[in-house]
Amino acid sequence: MGGLAREDYLADIYRLQAEHPEDPVSTGSVAVRRGVTAASATAMFKRLARDELIVYRNYSGVSLTQAGEELALGVVRRHRLVERFLADVLHIPWQQVDAYADQMEHALPDDVVDRMEALLENPYTCPHGYPIPDKHGRLTQPELMLLRDVPPGLAVRVARVNERVEGLLAYVAELGLMPGSLIRVTRRNNVDLNVTVEAGGREHILGLRVSEAIWVERASSPDEA
Amino acid sequence: MGGLAREDYLADIYRLQAEHPEDPVSTGSVAVRRGVTAASATAMFKRLARDELIVYRNYSGVSLTQAGEELALGVVRRHRLVERFLADVLHIPWQQVDAYADQMEHALPDDVVDRMEALLENPYTCPHGYPIPDKHGRLTQPELMLLRDVPPGLAVRVARVNERVEGLLAYVAELGLMPGSLIRVTRRNNVDLNVTVEAGGREHILGLRVSEAIWVERASSPDEA
């Protein structure tokens, strides 16, 4: 039986779509993400389209159908819950949990995933700050802004760090900029686009590659839901 | 890449061999255990033999090579550690952990398995009492005897319950005969082969099907290693 790889494709299509909500998801981008040739991606697209999990027209990229999105959200849910679990229960460094979760996410019975969720007391996000869909695929997206766009003087809380930027997770952990950390933007250089932040008493100058990969939320806006 | 099914076959060959150390492992027994046709098992045997993981000659069954046994022990280790983990950490009933572990055991990175082992403080056995091979595949087999063969009057400790006997695990749990339980054999009927045991203040009469599926060890033999 069973779709091992199909689910991976669906989840990757979902994530690529989420990253670029404007345009359709191209064959090439999926192939790169999955580490396969474009020909392989095309072949998979045909199978997924046959099963009505995606909409696919030649040379025009793909998009998820209702059914496809449901499956994709299930995978994303498992992935992010497992990441949380690996980090919080097994104390695996957060730089590694994404790769491990990729390996594990297909094989986990729903019951096991649900019990992990209960043990973790229904976490809202994975260790990198991405939201975890609930059992029905529902997803609550908080309002975040890129660190790049934060005006100087504002105190914010790190909410999310892009897990796929090479080397970023280790760097961010070293600087004390993990999700939950309180920081303040002290300067923004409009020429080289560096952002200076104060975190845990130390100042750091962050380049665009970093400030574009970190999302923040307004720190402790007083008594809102 | 990668052997999904091959590892399952190797582990099942290992277990069948362990259950009947006398004779070679037949095509049919593997096929039944794996839930596939004999033709499928034959096809897999050829692949495994090609890769020198088993020794296979037509119509004569199979046996594991050194390399095959090492792989098999790795799978068995993962399987039993995961069972322990599911039971002890996620509190999943022991009737279910075998099936779940079957599903999960391939996908787990070694690092994750090792951390589970550490978290569980290096358990000796799975929840049903089967020994867990160490990281190098080494296995310590304690001296056990079948409950069927225990002479009346002897106090023993339940050590192992066959997880593949339909309905047995639930039954045994209900009666208070789980691994670790202290029991005493009070009678043995040599005609119908029933065994009467006292466990937790209650007496139970056990048929052969049950007494052949439970291993025990001498209770608290005074200060031995």
Place this chain on the structure above:
DNA sequence: TAACGGATTTAGACACAACTAAACTTAGTT
């Protein structure tokens, strides 16, 4: 508008893992 180049799709191949149906072996019985 015609041509170029990069992205995409087709064509053809291969390995894995399963199936059914037919042929074959082996061991036990007559």
Place this chain on the structure above:
DNA sequence: AACTAAGTTTAGTTGTGTCTAAATCCGTTA
């Protein structure tokens, strides 16, 4: 010793998922 039944293997098919190489499409640029 021949027969038969159970168990095993072969033969041929299917579906997944991957690859390389060759064709094709499409937007941009000459």
